[in-house]
Each structure stands twice: as structure tokens, then as C-alpha cells.
Amino acid sequence: MSDHIDxxxxxxxxxxxxxxxxxxxxxxxxxxxxxxxxxxPSAGSSAVFSDAANHAIVARRVTVAGLGDxxxxxxxxxxxRFSFRFDRLEAQPGAKPIQRGTCTLPGGQTLRFVVNxxxxxxxxxxxxxxxxGLRSDPxxxxxxxxxxxxxxxxxxxDNVLCFLVDVxxxxxxxxxEGSLFxxxxxxxxxxxxxxxxxxxxxxxxxxxxxxxxNVRLNNAHLxxxxxxxxxxxxxxxxxxxxxxxxxxRKRLLDSLHQYDxxxxxxxxxxxQLAASANVFLDDFQLIDVAKPTTDTSYLEIEKSTLNGRPYxxxxxxxxxxxDIDMLLTWLVNRDREPLHGGAKQATQLGRTTFPYLxxxxxxxxxxxESVAVDAPADKVWAxxxxxxxxxxxxxxxxxLTGTGAGQLxxxxxxxxxTIIERLDSTDNARRQYxxxxxxxxxxxxxTGLLEVAPKGSGSTLTWRVQYLSDGQPTIIIKTIVxxxxxxxxxxxxxxFG
Amino acid sequence: MAQTAELVLERVAxxxxxxxxxxxxxxxxxxxxxxxxxxxxxxxxxxxxxxxxLTAQFTGDLAAFDRLEMLANDLAQREPESVRxxxxxxxxxxxxxxxxxxxxxxxxxxxxxxxxxxxxRLALTIDQATxxxxxxxxxxxxxxxxxPGHWQERIPLGALLADLxxxxxxxxxxxxxxxxxxxxSPFSLAWVSFQLGVLWGESATVLQPERAAKWxxxxxxxxxxxxxARVHLAEICLDQGxxxxxxxxxEPVLAxxxxxxxxxxxxxxxxxxxSAEAMLQLAAARTGFxxxxxxxxxxxxxxxxxxxxxxxxxxxxALELARLNLANRPTLRAFEQACSAAQxxxxxxxxxxxxxEASERWGSTAAFRISSxxxx
Numbered sequence: 001m002s003d004h005i006d007x008x009x010x011x012x013x014x015x016x017x018x019x020x021x022x023x024x025x026x027x028x029x030x031x032x033x034x035x036x037x038x039x040x041p042s043a044g045s046s047a048v049f050s051d052a053a054n055h056a057i058v059a060r061r062v063t064v065a066g067l068g069d070x071x072x073x074x075x076x077x078x079x080x081r082f083s084f085r086f087d088r089l090e091a092q093p094g095a096k097p098i099q100r101g102t103c104t105l106p107g108g109q110t111l112r113f114v115v116n117x118x119x120x121x122x123x124x125x126x127x128x129x130x131x132x133g134l135r136s137d138p139x140x141x142x143x144x145x146x147x148x149x150x151x152x153x154x155x156x157x158d159n160v161l162c163f164l165v166d167v168x169x170x171x172x173x174x175x176x177e178g179s180l181f182x183x184x185x186x187x188x189x190x191x192x193x194x195x196x197x198x199x200x201x202x203x204x205x206x207x208x209x210x211x212x213x214n215v216r217l218n219n220a221h222l223x224x225x226x227x228x229x230x231x232x233x234x235x236x237x238x239x240x241x242x243x244x245x246x247x248x249r250k251r252l253l254d255s256l257h258q259y260d261x262x263x264x265x266x267x268x269x270x271x272q273l274a275a276s277a278n279v280f281l282d283d284f285q286l287i288d289v290a291k292p293t294t295d296t297s298y299l300e301i302e303k304s305t306l307n308g309r310p311y312x313x314x315x316x317x318x319x320x321x322x323d324i325d326m327l328l329t330w331l332v333n334r335d336r337e338p339l340h341g342g343a344k345q346a347t348q349l350g351r352t353t354f355p356y357l358x359x360x361x362x363x364x365x366x367x368x369e370s371v372a373v374d375a376p377a378d379k380v381w382a383x384x385x386x387x388x389x390x391x392x393x394x395x396x397x398x399x400l401t402g403t404g405a406g407q408l409x410x411x412x413x414x415x416x417x418t419i420i421e422r423l424d425s426t427d428n429a430r431r432q433y434x435x436x437x438x439x440x441x442x443x444x445x446x447t448g449l450l451e452v453a454p455k456g457s458g459s460t461l462t463w464r465v466q467y468l469s470d471g472q473p474t475i476i477i478k479t480i481v482x483x484x485x486x487x488x489x490x491x492x493x494x495x496f497g
Numbered sequence: 498m499a500q501t502a503e504l505v506l507e508r509v510a511x512x513x514x515x516x517x518x519x520x521x522x523x524x525x526x527x528x529x530x531x532x533x534x535x536x537x538x539x540x541x542x543x544x545x546x547x548x549x550x551l552t553a554q555f556t557g558d559l560a561a562f563d564r565l566e567m568l569a570n571d572l573a574q575r576e577p578e579s580v581r582x583x584x585x586x587x588x589x590x591x592x593x594x595x596x597x598x599x600x601x602x603x604x605x606x607x608x609x610x611x612x613x614x615x616x617x618r619l620a621l622t623i624d625q626a627t628x629x630x631x632x633x634x635x636x637x638x639x640x641x642x643x644x645p646g647h648w649q650e651r652i653p654l655g656a657l658l659a660d661l662x663x664x665x666x667x668x669x670x671x672x673x674x675x676x677x678x679x680x681x682s683p684f685s686l687a688w689v690s691f692q693l694g695v696l697w698g699e700s701a702t703v704l705q706p707e708r709a710a711k712w713x714x715x716x717x718x719x720x721x722x723x724x725x726a727r728v729h730l731a732e733i734c735l736d737q738g739x740x741x742x743x744x745x746x747x748e749p750v751l752a753x754x755x756x757x758x759x760x761x762x763x764x765x766x767x768x769x770x771x772s773a774e775a776m777l778q779l780a781a782a783r784t785g786f787x788x789x790x791x792x793x794x795x796x797x798x799x800x801x802x803x804x805x806x807x808x809x810x811x812x813x814x815a816l817e818l819a820r821l822n823l824a825n826r827p828t829l830r831a832f833e834q835a836c837s838a839a840q841x842x843x844x845x846x847x848x849x850x851x852x853x854e855a856s857e858r859w860g861s862t863a864a865f866r867i868s869s870x871x872x873x
Contacts, residue, residue: 016681042531044524462570
């Protein structure tokens, strides 16, 4: 994943785990530039920012200091820093608590905002606008990267916590002084009023180009090697420690070579591979704010420079770029032949208006119940396996329409409700059937699985239902489903022991 | 001991406990959804194990154990030959104290090629929990705790030192852990603080309830919903005659379903003379313990025995559970509990036999010399 869960430490508090960084020309106004960073991979609908960390987006002006095998991007010393701090939760009578935050701008000015307020906050002159809140994860990870196998988007329906700045390019970034920038996002410890004790790390996590940690530094095919990701995450962006640089360079070289050879063809001669490793070692996202960015311009600046010619686009990384496809294509065959993941886009496409990242996805709800019974799996399956079987005490009547996959069952419950469900598949060998809801549950994407598995001399029944709330509060549907499951499974426990 | 050092230790900066708890629950639910959508996704089952263990440990949501069992069963069915199904089975069995099963699954994981880093860590956990080769475990814990990026190792090291009777070093280890904490998650900080509370409130040769209470309060400060810390602090408050404070600690976490909460609320009601309320709460605790014991007997045998030795007032049941726990993990603490239960049940022969067995197994250790078994 781009930078999702990229070190053992991140698991302790996922809200400090920087997952992604996007840099692009605003689709709303070409005179503006957007830097958007995400934390908290796979954040649920209630996720909130940590109040103990600084969240920052930092840009430095960069110059092209070498081409071809000497490719080099040299960052300047001056930082343009946007720092976000988040407050503790504020209780709201009769409502969910809210969280507020403060963004400190490069000149020291501050902007207060409310998390999840899509309007964000804007400086009085409109130069800078900021937003922070839960959004749909724009990253499309449609690969099992370790196996280089296309797959469904592993982040489908996922959300992230996003913090972003939308700036007037001319006033804030002054492209006349140099329009090429390197950008990173980071989380660092926030100084506490009670003074820090011990030796807090200088940095929790940071991200420049996507996949530095999880793909390039942590390549599973390199065998039993040390996990360098936490060490990397504690490096200072734009200034990797000289004593650690050879270690990272060697790992990058080994990893890039492995990717190159993964299709059995060498597309990267040693000198060019070394140049590529050096470019990736300087890990910041490159964007030329004087040129347009597009969904295909990601990495163009690096590629052109490594190929010994001037770059043509703004580079950057847009929300809808298929960057993992582009990256793997570049690493494996140096753009000889495009590689495609198993999904063409993220769960939701980025928007053309502020705050650009799509609203959070509705949480897919899962309700699972299981019970162990003292009867062989085949015996239990004989009772409950038929789609129209009458075994549930809360069901008064079932009518079947059709046969096999696609068969409909109209269920009348003992309290007078009507539910219609469609059989999707039956697997008698695995003693399971899958079905989906047609009407009657007040939910969409409603699917169910009923399964019997042998366990010792008895068996275990599992009944799983997933749905998106649609028309009724989640908790009501959850209660109805859980009651159906519990009563049904308890009746089987009584019957079989 | 290092009281001076302890006194100057200030609160370590961490994410607010309510935010961390919300985010844990948020991430846990999301992980399950991802698992059901693509169970083959690398790392997702392992992440769920970690999140459910945190949930059980810190929020008192003991249904986490049921969900862990479900995960292990599901994986065993989907991937009967995989490394991760064996590893998850071992981790889940360890979480529910089915140590023999955990060892079997771990052996299978090793045969299937699981990484030594993971299997060694789990093997250490099992050995420590069952009191197996503790000198080897101690050496390994010491070595691992010095490795870069292995801060978390310091907590089980401290717990082992306390079990072995080296309370001074246990405390130093915990305090050092607090001073060198590299993260902002409050869970581990709350855990270390809780362990320091246990050290002073239950383990040390000379118990210091005030000092223990201070650490339990620190744990709750880091994590207001930390059920176990509230239960332990409420016990101290009640012992000191502060029934109102004890009740205020427990009532907010009654909904967690942890039967220890009802147990202590019953004790409080008893102490203030409200017999009807006491009966209600203790009945709820009894039902709660028996429900848990019906599903996870080994995980709750020692807690159940403790309950029946106390307000549960059923020494025979206590002895039965204590024996179950002892057979599962013959630690010195398990011997102490079983012996107390035998005495309470009026079975002097069993008590004598247990003392003898304990002496044979643990007699040469420093911990035995300061244990209640040596004093009898």
C-alpha cells in the first residue's frame, strides 16, 4: 500500500500513520496548487485525528542537478511548511463529539477549522484554504504486490483522514523563483505543556513518493532481511542521515533489481539502476507548479531526467492517477509495456472542487454469528442447506420462485414482514450458500452466507450478513439481523445439542 | 526501590484515551470488513488479531475472544495448509490460554515455514504464561528488550521479573519503559502503568496500596475506558472505605460486560449494607463468569476461581477452576491459588499435596521463598 501501515510502530496508533501524499494543480482553478496528505489507513467512519501529533506538509524548492546516470534533484534549504494540530474531542449535547484544529501557515499565521467541515477555512484574502476530515481513500491498490498479481482494489470502500492545503500558486510558492518543488508530509510529536520525558522520536512517519516503504524498501522477495521501514520513517525528509544512506541505497538497489528481473528481462542496466536508486533515495514528491499536472504526469519528471532529457509536465500526483500501475510498469519494464492492476479506479474518483477528495464511503456493515452443535456437518446441512428450508422459528412461511442460482425466496416472518432474497450460489461440497437481499431489509448491497463446517465430531454453523444502510439507521438493521441470526442458530443448538 | 525516580516521572505525551479508543474500534470494524471482502489480503488477519487483543485487554469487550475464535476457525477452513492459519490459530489459542493447542499450532506454523521472529516471540509468551524454563525465557526477554524497535518487549520482561520476585528490577524495567516510550498510542502507557499498580498492589513483598492506586489512576488517565484498571483501583478504594469513589469508577464501565465489574459493584453494595443490590450484582457476576467459562474455560479459570474464593462464595467451584488453571499452566501463582482454594474448600490433603508439588517445582526459586506457600 502506498505508505499504509508501513512499520510496526504505526499499528499502535494508526492515526499517526501517513498513508499518502498528493500534489496537483487545482482542477477548480489552474492558478492554485493543492497538497493533500492522508493518515490512518482504513479509517472507520468514526475515526478522528490524534491530538498528540503534529501533521505537516512541507515543500522545498528543488533544482535538477544532474541528468541521465547522474540524475539528481537538489532540494533547497528554505521550507514552506503547513502544520496541522488537532484538539481533544468536544462533547456535544445529544450529538457526536466534534474535533477542531489549527493550521499554522508558512508565515506563522493560523487558521482554525472544524474537522469534517467541507468548507474548510480560508485566509481573509483567499490565498490559502485548508481542510481536514474523513474522506474516501483515493488510492487504488489493485495488486498483490508481493506476487505482482493484479487483484481487486484492496482499499475498496476504505476511508482515510485527510489534511490538505489549497494555495494561490503565485503568492505562496512564487514560481518565478523556481517552479520545481519537492513535497513531503509527516507526523511528528507535538510538544506537550507538561514537557516531554524520555527521548521521543523526532518523527513518527513521513511520506514522499508513494510506495517508498512498502514496495521499494520492504520487498518480500529479498528474503530474510531487516525491516528498515521504522528506521526510514525516523529519517529527516530532505536530509537522510549520511550514515544510514548507504544502507537504504543498497536496499533500494537490491529491490529495484528484483522488480526489474521479475518478468525475466533486464530493462535496467546497472548504471541506470543505480541512478534510479539514487533518485528514489531522495524521497520527495516532485511537482512543477508552473506546468499542468494530469492523471498521467506522475513520475514524468523523474523518468525524463533519468532518461537524460528535460521534463515536460508538472509531474505531481493527482487523485485519480493509477500510480501503482505506473510505478510497477516503470520498475519492472521501464515503460516497455504497461502493467495494469485489477481495478481501473479507486472506490470513488477525486472531485473537481474543494476539498477534492470524495466524501467518505458508507461503512459496509458485517454481522456474524456462529454456533457449535453436536451433530455431523452433513446432517445439519441436510436440514438447512435447501434455500427454501423451513427451520427458522421466526419464519412463518417461505415461497420459492425458480430453481438454482437466481432462485427467489419470499419470506414471511411471524410478525408479518416480507423479505425477498435471491440465491447467488450453492456449494454442497463446502456446505454453504450465498444469497443477496432484494427487498425488505432497508439496506443495499445486502448479502448473506450460511455455512456448516465440520468441527471434531460435531460442526460449526456460521451465518454472515453484510449490508450498507439505506433508509434505516444502521443500528436498527443490525439489531434485526442479529436477532434473526441468534434466534435461528439457537434453535439449531437446541435441536442438535 | 526507585521511588525518587518514579516521583519525577511526568505524564508521557500521548493521544487522548477517548480518541484512541474510538480509533481502535473504528479500525477494528474496518479490518473485519476488509477481511470478509478479501480474506486472502496479506496481513489483514494478523492485524485483526492485534486489534481484537487490544480490544479485549483495554476495553473489557470480552466478545473479542469469540471473534478471535471465529477468525481462527474461518482461516483454518479457508487455508488449511497455510502458515498464517497456523500462526493465527496459535495466537488465538494463546489469547484464550489454550496453551497446549497454541504449542501444537505453533509447531505446525514452524513446519510450514513461519518466520522465526514471529514464532520465537509467541513461544516465549507461551513459556512465560505456563512457567516453562523461566530462566531461559528471562535471558531471551532481556536480550530482546535491548533490540532497537523492540520497546514492547519491556512489558513482559517487567512482568516476568515480578513473577520471579525481583520487584526492584521489575519496577526499574517498567519505569525505563515509560521514559523511553517511542510512540503516542496511550494503550501501552496505560498497560505499563497498570502493571506498576499490580506490582505495588498485589505482587510486592510489602504491599503499598496508595502507590498502586496512583499507578492505576495514571492508567485510567491515559485510557479512561480501561476496565481492569478501574476494577483494581475500585478494590483499593473500597478497602480504604471510599465506597462512593469505588462505585463512580465502576458504573461507567458496567456496560462492558466484564463480570469483574459486577463482582466489585456487589462488594461495594455489601460494604454499604445494600444486600439486595449486592445479591443482584453478584448474581450477574456469577452468570457472567459461568457464561465466559462455558466458552473459554481456560481463559477465565483463574479469574473465576478468584471470584468463587471471594464474594462468589463457592470454594468447591473455586477449587475445580483453580485445578483446571493449574493443569493448564503450573505457575507458582496457579499453585498458590489452588492451595488457597483447597484450604477454603476444607480439603487439607489436597492443600498439602499442592504445597508439596509446588515445592518440588518451584522450591529452589527466590519467588517461592517469598510466596504464601513457603510461609505455611
